[in-house]
Amino acid sequence: MKIKTLDQIMLEALEFFSITKIKKLNTKSFKFPIVVGSGNAYHTGRIMFSREAAIFANETNLEEILLRYKETIKKMKSEAVVISASGGKDSVWEIKALQNKKVKTSLITCNQDSAAAQVAGKVYGYRKITEPYTYNSSTYLGMILSTTKENPKDILKTIKKIKLPKNFNKYESYSFIIKDELSKICPMIIIKRDELFGYHLNIRAFSFGQARHAKFLNPSDKELLISIGETNKVFGKDKHRWNINLGKKDNYATLMALTYYIIGKIQQAKPSYFKNNIENYCQDYGPKAYGKNHKPFEIIVPGN
Numbered sequence: 001m002k003i004k005t006l007d008q009i010m011l012e013a014l015e016f017f018s019i020t021k022i023k024k025l026n027t028k029s030f031k032f033p034i035v036v037g038s039g040n041a042y043h044t045g046r047i048m049f050s051r052e053a054a055i056f057a058n059e060t061n062l063e064e065i066l067l068r069y070k071e072t073i074k075k076m077k078s079e080a081v082v083i084s085a086s087g088g089k090d091s092v093w094e095i096k097a098l099q100n101k102k103v104k105t106s107l108i109t110c111n112q113d114s115a116a117a118q119v120a121g122k123v124y125g126y127r128k129i130t131e132p133y134t135y136n137s138s139t140y141l142g143m144i145l146s147t148t149k150e151n152p153k154d155i156l157k158t159i160k161k162i163k164l165p166k167n168f169n170k171y172e173s174y175s176f177i178i179k180d181e182l183s184k185i186c187p188m189i190i191i192k193r194d195e196l197f198g199y200h201l202n203i204r205a206f207s208f209g210q211a212r213h214a215k216f217l218n219p220s221d222k223e224l225l226i227s228i229g230e231t232n233k234v235f236g237k238d239k240h241r242w243n244i245n246l247g248k249k250d251n252y253a254t255l256m257a258l259t260y261y262i263i264g265k266i267q268q269a270k271p272s273y274f275k276n277n278i279e280n281y282c283q284d285y286g287p288k289a290y291g292k293n294h295k296p297f298e299i300i301v302p303g304n
Helices: 006-018 040-048 062-068 070-076 090-100 115-119 137-148 152-160 180-196 252-269 273-283
Strands: 034-037 055-057 079-084 104-109 122-125 173-178 202-207 223-228 241-244
Touching: 006 137, 006 152, 006 252, 034 040, 034 062, 034 090, 040 055, 040 079, 040 137, 040 180, 055 062, 062 070, 062 090, 079 090, 090 104, 090 115, 104 115, 137 252, 152 252, 173 180, 173 252, 180 202, 180 252, 180 273, 202 252, 223 252
Parallel strands: 034 055, 034 079, 079 104, 104 122, 173 202, 173 223, 223 241
Antiparallel strands: none
């Protein structure tokens, strides 16, 4: 089975959105929302609603959040926004749990025919392209674009200007240092490391503020430090720093596309960890984690 690398899919996603009308979402239209998501859906929600007063929850702490903020939710008449690219898995019980607390629910998804869409009060459908399971490049990129309103054509031009440093393929560790204003992308980078490389490769991500706290106490010739949006003149070794500038209008969609593109280049340079394991994961222990009768995951998730 042909599995494209993350950089290839990201370029395809940007080309898709360059010729596709992008939905616009007014996050201010939701009353003191409870924004819920699992994995990178959670972090996408943090980005989309970063300018709003909101409560954020995930599949692990939703019940706790509903209990802790019970009176606040009631007083503020909070609405819930559940984000799920597939509209399956945890999003279904999350919506039902919210509705049991008499909370109005909306679903942001790329699958308007999903189980979650059948139970949600309102559904916001987004476009996506065909891509491997877990990549979720076009899915969350489209959602982020709907709030940042960046131009996919400009992002594509920015990425195509990127030139990888010499010996890029030979590094054993890659660390991203992101300017503080866009630091919510850091957990999304770490999740991509977990999904694509697991324990095989070290990829780290910090804001510049976090980097000051001894994150690079042990510099190495085997680690490439990739700073984005702010020049790094301090951390790591001189010859192993790669500084990437951002334009004034560049926001989270640009940063997501750029970091995923670079991670895809790392993926190309290393053994095929993801490709070698994704089929077994999708057909065996991945779905089993949701119950023994859960259907296998699609290895290549179709676009819409």
